[in-house]
Amino acid sequence: MDQDTETLAGGRTVIFSKYEMGRLLGRGTFAKVYLARNLQAPSDQNVAVKVIAKDRVREAALIEQIKREIAVMRLVRHPNVVGIREVMATKNKIFVVMDYVRGGELFARVARGRLREDSARKFFQQLIGAVDYCHSRGVSHRDLKPENLLLDDDGNLKVSDFGLSALPEHHRNDGLLHTRCGTPAYVAPEVLRKKGYDGAAADLWSCGVILYVLLAGFLPFQDSNVMKMYTKIFKADFRFPPWISPEARRLISRLLVPDPGKRISIPGILRVPWFSKGFARPVPVSPQEVPDLDEDLVVVRSKSAPPFYNAFEFISSMSSGFDLSSLFETGRKTGSMFTSRCSSSAIMEKLEWLARKANFRVMFSKGYKVMMQGAAEGRKGRLSVTAEIFEVAPEVVVVEFSKSAGDTLEYRRFCDEDVRPALKDIVWSWQGETSSEG
The missing domain is CATH 1.10.510.10 (Transferase(Phosphotransferase) domain 1)
Structure with missing residues (x-):
């Protein structure tokens, strides 16, 4: 049996102490999709869990395709797109947790x-x-x-x-x-x-x-x-x-x-x-509404620790190098993500200090996520930036920056001119750069 998979009384299967697996919804060449129940949700919450066999994927040389699909699903969060909630892995399987859409094709x-x-x-x-x-x-x-x-x-x-x-x-x-x-x-x-x-x-x-x-x-x-x-x-x-x-x-x-x-x-x-005729675009999510929208997305949250990014094992066991970029929206751009050996609470304090120093207003600071908004109007309105902390190993965390609103060039300038100099004392290495330690 895979690590982090347990069988309860009555033959019920639970993965990562969080999802109780239910009936089979469909199957493909390399994966099966199951109905599952989120045991940590405040009320019964059904999700769809895509279970991918690592050995089959390796044999078919589809590693990059799987990583790309996950990256894309995380990138396109829209009311009319099936949402991704979480990615986890054991030694033998990859689990992609998605919205359960019960109405069929x-x-x-x-x-x-x-x-x-x-x-x-x-x-x-x-x-x-x-x-x-x-x-x-x-x-x-x-x-x-x-x-x-x-x-x-x-x-x-x-x-x-x-x-x-x-x-x-x-x-x-x-x-x-x-x-x-x-x-x-x-x-x-x-x-x-x-x-x-x-x-x-x-x-x-x-x-x-x-x-x-x-x-x-x-x-x-x-x-x-x-x-x-x-x-x-x-x-x-x-x-x-x-x-x-x-x-x-x-x-x-x-x-x-x-x-x-x-x-x-x-x-x-x-x-x-x-x-x-009768067409209305979906209402965009304002910065204040983002925390509720993202509360259960992508990561497992707890009160005592930052999200643990379980997909780390998936990446490290299937591709070379410590490269998280394929599963992060902005990870492909050097300067948007860094690793740190500082405590998560220390990093949160530093991020809030960064916002004040850069004349940004902290829109919210909840759990291990901070959203900050610039005071000045830019080319496409005020720049809003989100920073979130993910735990990937007992003494290593990843901090990911992403643009929530505003102009992309202004966001990149903010990363280069404000973020990097201000956070240099807590950064171990920036994504795409070699660590100066060890």
């Missing part, structure tokens, strides 16, 4: 027949809202299809399965993606060619196919011969059934354009009257 709804136009529009609006947010964070999904769109208890759409997604660092020198991936019936024509492609534009083609499927009840490009189907995709050779309204047809026709340079963009979609 949107595909199951479509399989029963086409949707009414109002319902299809609502799901498409939520899809575009989620995709727009992903693109704003530099994430291309690359496998959008009804099977990867889940529905919650209130019938709201949640985008899932970021296993094929791409980040800016996956682009080649030409600024394009080159991996041919996705599901054939939903993939953009430029992805099928051997030239590079823009992942965001390719996602919008897939969105166009999804809208067609929701309204028609079947795929726009179908053929038992895959090559003939590809030919139809290259030419955008499809026909509308008579029940799809002229307004919806016009939008689909502007999405299913073979030339990605002529394909409608998200700003263009937002201006289309058919789309904008």
